[in-house]
Amino acid sequence: MSTSALPPTPQVLASASQVTKRFGGVTALDDITLDIRSGEAVGLLGPNGAGKSTLISLLCGLRRVDVGKVRIFGQDPLNPASRLRLGTTPQATSVPQTLKVHETVDFVAAHYPNPIPTAELLADFGLSDSAGRQCGALSGGQQRRLLVALALVGRPQLVILDEPTTGLDVEARDSLWRLLRAYRSSGGTLLITSHYLEEIEALASRVVVIDQGSVIADGSVDDIRGEVALSRVSFRTSLPPSSFMQLAHTVGVETRDDGRLTIITSDGDVTVRALVLEHLDVASIEVRAASLEEAFRALTGDHGMKVPEAHPARTFGRDQS
Numbered sequence: 001m002s003t004s005a006l007p008p009t010p011q012v013l014a015s016a017s018q019v020t021k022r023f024g025g026v027t028a029l030d031d032i033t034l035d036i037r038s039g040e041a042v043g044l045l046g047p048n049g050a051g052k053s054t055l056i057s058l059l060c061g062l063r064r065v066d067v068g069k070v071r072i073f074g075q076d077p078l079n080p081a082s083r084l085r086l087g088t089t090p091q092a093t094s095v096p097q098t099l100k101v102h103e104t105v106d107f108v109a110a111h112y113p114n115p116i117p118t119a120e121l122l123a124d125f126g127l128s129d130s131a132g133r134q135c136g137a138l139s140g141g142q143q144r145r146l147l148v149a150l151a152l153v154g155r156p157q158l159v160i161l162d163e164p165t166t167g168l169d170v171e172a173r174d175s176l177w178r179l180l181r182a183y184r185s186s187g188g189t190l191l192i193t194s195h196y197l198e199e200i201e202a203l204a205s206r207v208v209v210i211d212q213g214s215v216i217a218d219g220s221v222d223d224i225r226g227e228v229a230l231s232r233v234s235f236r237t238s239l240p241p242s243s244f245m246q247l248a249h250t251v252g253v254e255t256r257d258d259g260r261l262t263i264i265t266s267d268g269d270v271t272v273r274a275l276v277l278e279h280l281d282v283a284s285i286e287v288r289a290a291s292l293e294e295a296f297r298a299l300t301g302d303h304g305m306k307v308p309e310a311h312p313a314r315t316f317g318r319d320q321s
């Protein structure tokens with residue numbers, strides 16, 4: 001029987017196998033296993049301190065595992081040759097303040113065998129007019145765009161980005177998203193971390209949720225949404241949050257400064273019925289679907305994960321680029 005009709009199994013470009021990483025008494029990654037396959041766009045999501053940056057630093061060869069094995073392109077990422085097909089922008093990286101933009105691109109490009117010509121890359125990233133300026137003179141949005149351009153200059157097969165748009169306004173963020181989508185549609189593989197499901201939904205097809213160093217969910221955006229289809233029932237009350245924790249289907253209870261209390265529930269109708277039937281002291285009830293961020297925050301018991309209203313992209317000033 002011919003097997004020619006079978007699609008080829010996508011190649012694993014990056015992997016972590018039973019990886020544990022500790023910092024003193026803190027277990028940042030706890031026996032984590034994950035494969036990133038060619039052509040995938042994977043969003044790594046999780047609250048503050050979940051272990052996302054640690055995993056990325058291992059995959060990029062910036063740290064060593066304590067236990068387990070990481071590989072990129074089948075090799076140990078500590079070996080520089082393994083990183084020639086990798087493009088990356090770690091979270092804390094900043095551009096060299098006194099080098100000119102084109103000098104910076106030329107410098108990074110010189111590390112790769114077949115880089116994108118500097119002028120072409122700068123044009124793609126809308127930075128041609130800034131080629132002769134010092135990097136430190138660029139706006140925050142332009143600097144972030146330059147960092148992502150540097151990640152792409154070597155025509156990488158795999159790009160790993162740690163929170164690439166944190167702190168950007170909507171316009172600058174959307175422009176970076178467009179560039180990353182273009183990279184994806186040219187066949188590139190992407191691993192990106194974010195606090196924002198909105199960003200993961202915009203860029204990734206697969207979502208991996210990490211909490212306390214372990215993978216707690218891994219699936220398509222729709223799969224994950226199905227798992228966390230929660231509702232928010234909010235109201236005014238004089239009762240303490242503990243009065244509502246025992247109601248059936250309650251996943252979490254949050255209070256707000258304006259005195260409203262919100263129950264995150266897996267069944268909004270049942271929760272509203274219970275509030276009424278049990279004659280609890282509640283008024284002006286509102287029910288709406290929880291966003292994915294809110295759902296994860298409730299499910300992981302985390303309060304560091306930002307809800308959409310707090311997205312810096314919505315609260316920062318306009319990018320001057």
Ligand SMILES: Nc1ncnc2c1ncn2[C@@H]1O[C@H](COP(=O)(O)OP(=O)(O)OP(=O)(O)O)[C@@H](O)[C@H]1O
Pocket residue numbers: 023024026027028046047048049050051052053054055
């Ligand atoms: N260099 C370090 N020294 C000590 N502890 C560290 C170090 N790096 C990370 N940790 C700890 O490891 C855990 C995982 O941190 P990590 O930065 O990987 O999380 P994260 O998911 O990227 O968080 P964030 O979203 O806030 O960037 C945290 O408890 C953190 O405090």
